[in-house]
Amino acid sequence: MASNRYADPAIASALERGDTLPARWYVDTDVFQAERERIFHRTWQYVGHVEQLKNAGDFFTTHLGDMPVVVVRDTEKAIRAFANVCRHRGSEVVLECAGNRKTLQCHYHGWTYNLDGTLRAAPRENEQRAFARETLSLAPFAVETWGPLIFVNPDSTAAPLRDLIGELPAIFERAGIELAQMRMIRRDTYDLASNWKVVVENFNECYHCPIAHPKFSQVIDTESYRVDIDHEFYSTYYGPLLKSPARGVTYATLWPNLMFSMSANPPSMQVISAIPIDAGHSRQVVDYFFADDLSDEQMRDYVEFSDLVTREDVVLCESVQRGLRSGAIEHGKLMLSRERGIQHFQKLVYRWLST
């Protein structure tokens, strides 16, 4: 393998000191391309919830980085994922966001794939000698579920999902979340003019909360939180409630781009993905999960509060992007007592790009 241009001992030691990644890593299109190939094409990423695929033939489409993906429940009731890229001339096979189909027929020239990804038929294939249909299946990706959550990895040789999530299931239980009981009831998306790493990093600390989230800071004790960085692929922190002895909010960030916010009373969870679009843009997808017994009013209050905080965060992230893009600073300086989660995340970014 050629020597890696991102391996730089000076960056590694700067991260140890609590400097942030170089500002140019948030704006440079070469870095972004390297992240696509080295991170998003070879890590487990959350794509949705099993109830989106209740019946055989149910499907939805999504992206892992720039990779178009179709996730489908096949005729044997197994969940499968494929590159949503036609073996004919490379069109996306399926354009719709979701639906139910007996086959995956490409919208361009009608090549038709079975739900297991094999090519069933191509118009006029009888006119072509030795058309090797069996060599023209959709590229299969690894799929695993954790409770009701579906994860896909384009690297079909990847280590299993459980190696990534480690003790997170026990942390969810302690946070008051029984994953099997949670139902996804809503998805909101926010388009941001900021790099995906800025979005993850903003979630990883509550140092900004007293200043930037006044309403949130009336509810959550933003002073006493402690970040736990003892695990390889995720960090967590806990925010106690200010006016109640009830269990507070547990936050978790799972490599590379998934974030959880979990409350016990009532049991509620947000599963948040920071989807990279280009070096300067990302899409934040917020999936809301509740246990069955939540009233409409409770749900509305929860979603409104969360939306307010997210909108405040969008302003922060876009402001960071403009500053990093300006060239005025080479890197930032973390306040480590509060921002160890960012350091934990940035070390993983560096590790993936440099090895």
Ligand code: FES
């Ligand atoms: S590109 Fe799919 S059928 Fe032609």
Ligand SMILES: [Fe+2]
């Ligand atoms: Fe925030």
